[in-house]
Amino acid sequence: MLFRDEPWPEGTPSWVDLMVPDQAKAVAFYRGLLGWDVRPGGEDTGSYGMATLRGRPVAGIGQAPPGQELPAVWTTYLSVSDADKTVAAIGEAGGQVVVPVTTVPEQGRLAIAVDPGGATFGLWEPGGHQGTQVMAGPGALAWNECMSRDYPVAEAFYERVFGYGFEDETSGDSTYKALLASGRPVGAIGALPAEVPSSWRVYFWVADADASAARAVELGGRILSEPYDSPEGRHVLLADDQGVPFFVIAPTARSGKPRGWDD
Incomplete structure (x- = not known):
């Protein structure tokens, strides 16, 4: 860590x-x-x-x-x-x-x-x-992203208020950009379909995304979407035992472990 x-x-x-x-x-x-x-x-x-x-x-x-x-x-x-x-x-x-x-x-x-x-x-x-x-260990905050159903308005808002720069990481049809503060990625902003409510999403590091998903279910939570791999790691969207959504993410051979990871 x-x-x-x-x-x-x-x-x-x-x-x-x-x-x-x-x-x-x-x-x-x-x-x-x-x-x-x-x-x-x-x-x-x-x-x-x-x-x-x-x-x-x-x-x-x-x-x-x-x-x-x-x-x-x-x-x-x-x-x-x-x-x-x-x-x-x-x-x-x-x-x-x-x-x-x-x-x-x-x-x-x-x-x-x-x-x-x-x-x-x-x-x-x-x-x-x-x-x-x-940072950089199981249980630590890993990532935050604003997913918006009114992407152009949201991008202009965050640029004006916080002075962010943007780095395009779009893959597929939906816009997704890293938020840059002093040239360094600190989060992201992405586009959602108009029928999906906008929200800020939270990711926590885990050592094994699949095992953590199974453990969440044992604790009374739910798996909201199946695990999937990205260049950043293996993600799972979960809900806790009171219905609150959040993501877990685990390093993979493709993503590599963050500096300081010592699980």
């Missing part, structure tokens, strides 16, 4: 979290699948649980407030140096802020927004908490 102790560059997907009706159930599922140690916080954090690998944070799992009608999803947070400035840019570019800038004492500042294509994402301005500190 690789570990990071500095804030992530502007526009990098730096954190993911999950708010679910049953936090304890989610903790048990992801501990069993990804090996996380999750310790819920105190009442001042709403019992928000920090998931860790080797003692370092990788993701968050929280209890959804009573009466919350929004579906449970993994939320991708993009690192920003000034949340207020980015929120203003989101509005000017046609997005909508659904959770205003909020200070998390001693940790940082967050906001939640929806892009013009309908995909929800978060902003994280780091303070004491910079985001995930683990």
Whole structure:
């Protein structure tokens, strides 16, 4: 594994979290699948649980407030140096802020927004908490992508707000481009059919995609699409035991293992 102790560059997907009706159930599922140690916080954090690998944070799992009608999803947070400035840019570019800038004492500042294509994402301005500190190993965050049913509008939005460059990785009929921050790929954006809702998708590293899919089913989850190979690795789309979708991805001989992989 690789570990990071500095804030992530502007526009990098730096954190993911999950708010679910049953936090304890989610903790048990992801501990069993990804090996996380999750310790819920105190009442001042709403019992928000920090998931860790080797003692370092990788993701968050929280209890959804009573009466919350929004579906449970993994939320991708993009690192920003000034949340207020980015929120203003989101509005000017046609997005909508659904959770205003909020200070998390001693940790940082967050906001939640929806892009013009309908995909929800978060902003994280780091303070004491910079985001995930683990890379390139089983259980770590591997990739984040925005898949949009209004691709041209979404591409223009993210370019304007975050200053991304784009690298075309299209294969087949659907547009797919890497998001570049300071010339380095940090995520991706792709096109969906008009009838499919836009969303940010989350991928986690595993040692064996097929074995992890089988384990997810044992834990009460579901396989939403069969495993498939790409130049980046072997992917499986899963749903946890509360119906939340996410991907797992494993290195293959074709993809090679990321630097620092030590499974």
